[in-house]
Each structure stands twice: as structure tokens, then as C-alpha cells.
Amino acid sequence: MKRVVFGAATLLATGAAVARWLASRGRAPAAVRDPRESLRWLGVTINLPREEVMPDGAPPQPLARLDAEVRAERAPGDRGTELYARPRRAVPTGPMAVLARLRGTDPRQEVRKALRDAKSILETGEVLRPEPESVRVHGRASAVRKAKTTPTAPKARTESVAQPVRTEQTGERRQPGLRDRVLTLAARRAPGEGRL
């Protein structure tokens, strides 16, 4: 019972916090809605001169593959180039936008991702690939990686040594699972970038 109450309180508090963040950024179904929501440009700033960001006026990849309007402007000071894009087709607004984002079908999501990827490719030459989640190797040790210069010591045993750390915590355990699920959903506003 205590757990349920605690869980509900956690959900409420986390939900309220997320709603507050969203509202503070004009995203919640609040009384005052952003009148420009469907027209806004999404932008990233790239640490390169404009000629290198859009040589001959052509948008950089992978942005060029999308059905999006693209423009670039010199950023103030030494900040490089502001690269902007927005989908050409109509974007959902209000509650429809929330649904579309959760389903991953809001066209702004792919534009945002393409902007980030374009920035990374232009600045570093590649887009960092996320690592696969750690899966336990069952049954056998994985292949031993050989050092090129010094030999690697043989690998140790395969079975897991499950020895939970004991703590002197007395109160209710924290429940990060619920909080993280709410956060993950909220961050779906655009994959790879929350700001949308």
C-alpha cells in the first residue's frame, strides 16, 4: 500500500514537474498558446562560416533529402552559422502535435534530427553512433580481444557474480523507473533533441 501511494505521489510530482517545464516553454495546452507554433524555424548553430555550411546555397546532408525549407545566416560574433529548417508540409499543433510526437510522426522531429546530424557531420565529419544496450553474454565468455602490442591476460569466468551492494537505507526505495518513463516520453518531442 505504502508503495502504491508512494508511486502515485511520484507520478504526480514528476508529471507536474514535466508539465511545468513544458508550460514554461509554451508547449502545454496552456491558456496562452504560441501563435507561431506551426511556422517556427528549428535552428542549430554550426561552428563554421556560411560558405562551408551551404556551399552554392545547397543545404547540407542529410537535410537536403527532406521536404523542408532551409536557410542559413551568419551567427553573431565568432559563433559561426545559424542553420534553420522547417517542414514544408503542415505540422500538427496542440493535442494532435503531442500525439504525433509520441508516435514519432511529427515532421519536425526528422527535421530536428537532420539539423543535428548535419551539424555533427559538418563539424566533426561523422555522427556519433549510440552504443547497443549492454546485454549479458550467456553461457560463454566473449572473444578475447588481443592487444596489438602486449598480450591480453586470459578472460575470467562467465557467470555473473550477483552480490547486491547492501545499504543502510531505511526509508522507501526510490523508484527511478516511473520517472524515467515520463522523461523518455516527454523527450520524444523530437528524437535526438528536445527543443522543437
Place this chain on the structure above:
Amino acid sequence: MKALCWQGVDELTVEQVPDPGIMNAQDAIVKVIASTTCGSDLHLLGGYIPMMKSGDVIGHEFIGEVVEVGSEVRRRRPGERVVVCSIIGCGRCWPCRHDMWSLCENSNPTAGITDLLWGGSTAGIYGYSHAMGGFRGSHAEYIRVPFADHNAFPVPDDVDDMDALFASDAVPTGWMGADLGGVRPGDVVAVWGCGGVGQMAARAAVLLGAERVIAIDRYPERLRMVERQAGCEAIDYTATDVDAELRERTGGRGPDVCIEAVGLEADSAGPMRVYDEVKQQLHLEQDRPIAVREAIHACRKGGTVFVLGVFTGFVDKFPLGALMNKGLTLRGAQQHGQRYIPMLLDRISRGELRPAQLATHTMTLDDGPRGYDMFKHKKDGCVRVVFRP
């Protein structure tokens, strides 16, 4: 390979996980020589950092040997002994070019979470949740190091493993607190927390010319260690009123620079501990800012407070009035290690810094859960546990 994995709140196990491989042309694979516990891991272990998943390999402060490099790696070679900065930078975005590496804009593939939480995404960090990129950590036999040319630094031959190890995280973090806190010759500096980070901050303040450095903690062995190694004074916060003590030691002014190296699980001898713990457990505040409050209150008018301790979200009873009316500067950051590591390795090789003293316990990875239990509860005088896979 063998690795130490987070399974849930206060639960770690040693597992066999797949070996890492080159995933980007600028990656290197490093065979871990030594990897140490850090106070930040305790925040992961306590469930305070969002987006940890069961099976995540933890650890971020390490040295190792390069065993494989991607086709676009130019400066690193297999066989080199390297210290790797705990925070990943691309080296070419605007923040990296301006030496604010922990604000890198290209090293966090899951930037959406921090962007949502904080209004701006931050750099990837090894073994530090799926909000910081989901990179596997260093408490393992091997680790993938992205943008290797910018993040792995060769260790001079005359610097041994144990000293080089802490140049990955604790030493540059402490140095950054003193440097960006603006410590100048003649200053009085107070440091809250005498773990690895606080001790290194205290030493950095001494080396940057502070006339007096006062370190605050409750563990006698840590206080004696910082007195001896950093050459500074100590205050036991359970034995006295820290604010009154600092005022009395500084002619009523308060310290010029206050460095907070405690973080979101701060303790207190007074009632604030209970107050903050209850609010934290109810998710009414995410972090316990006890040392930050104290630092802001104690700081001299016009002084600087630098927050090195990790915080994640909202806090309560933040003394904004004191900050504003006393004209204070408040700063904080995850460490910009790449900015300092080569200089720090030089200082270590000259003997000005001896971080190896932090390594109070050395174990194999199999003892990982036990090591964290000792570190979390500061058993047996534990300051840092070093794992040698």
C-alpha cells in the same frame, strides 16, 4: 569481457558483456589498466540520476592502453598508455573550441533528455546514464573512446598509473573549480567536501596562490589527508558551526572563493538533512543543496561560489537573496578536462600534484560491488577504490 553493471538502486553485479568495437571512424578501443570509483557513481547508485538501465556498465575515470583505432584517428596509436577524460568532447564545436568541453554539442547521441531537462544538451559521459549518451563505462576490461584524438592523452613515462588515473576526472575537476572560481594569489578559499574532488580542488587552490585554504568534511581521515597533502586547514562540520568558524578565521569577511565538492547527497549535522531528505524522497526537490546554501551564506561579499558537486534538477530554499544582495558570482560545470589534462600531467610529473594518494583501496573487478559498498559508506578510511581489471 567482464564488467561492473548497474542493476538497480543500490545493486551492482559483475557480468560478462560483449566486447566493445569501433563504431565510428574516430573511435579507439582502450584496454583498461585502472578505473576508479567517483562520487558521481554514488548518485547513479542511489537512483538520483535519471535514465539508468539495468545492465549499464558504470565507471568513467580511467587509464588504459590503446589497442585499436578507427580509420580517422590521426594522433593516437595502439600501444600508447593514455588517460582518457571522463567527459567526451568532439573538439570542434563552438563550446569545445572555447575550452568548455563538457558542453560539447556533438558527443551526446541522446541529447534530447538533457535538452528537455535543462534547456540545452550537454556532453556525453562514460557510464553515466542514457541522458548522457548511454556510453558503456570503464569498470570493464575494454572501453570504446569516441573522438579519440581529442579525448585520450598519452601519459609521460615518468608518471605512474595511479597518478595518471586521477587526471581523468578528479584532478581536472578540482582544478577547474579553483581556476574558473577565479582563485588568485592572496585569496582565502573554502572547499566543502574532502573526497577526491574536494582534495584536488584544495590542492589546486594552493598551487594557484591562495594564501589560505580551508577544507570542510566530517571524516577525520579525509581531513588529515587534505591537511597533509594539500597543505591546508580543516573544519569538521559535525564538531562546530562552519559559518561562524569561517567568519572567525577570516576577520569577519568570509572566504573569497567557495568551492562546493559535495553534490546532491549532501549531509548535515543539523535539521536541514532531515528536511531535505524528506523532500527529496517525495520528489518535491531532486537534490539536497546543503553545502551550496552554506557556501553562498559564508562567501564574502563580491566573492565567487563554484559548484563542482553534481546536481540534477530543482532544489528548495535556494538563498537567492544572499546571492543577489552580496553581489556573488555563482558558477558550476561538469569538468572541462581536455582543457587541463596535459598541463596537469606535467605538474604531476614535476611532483606538484600527487593524486595517487587518493587510491586507498585497490581491487579486481570481481570485487566491484564490495568496493562500492566501502566507498559509499566510507568504510576503512576509503577515499577511492581503484579497480584493476
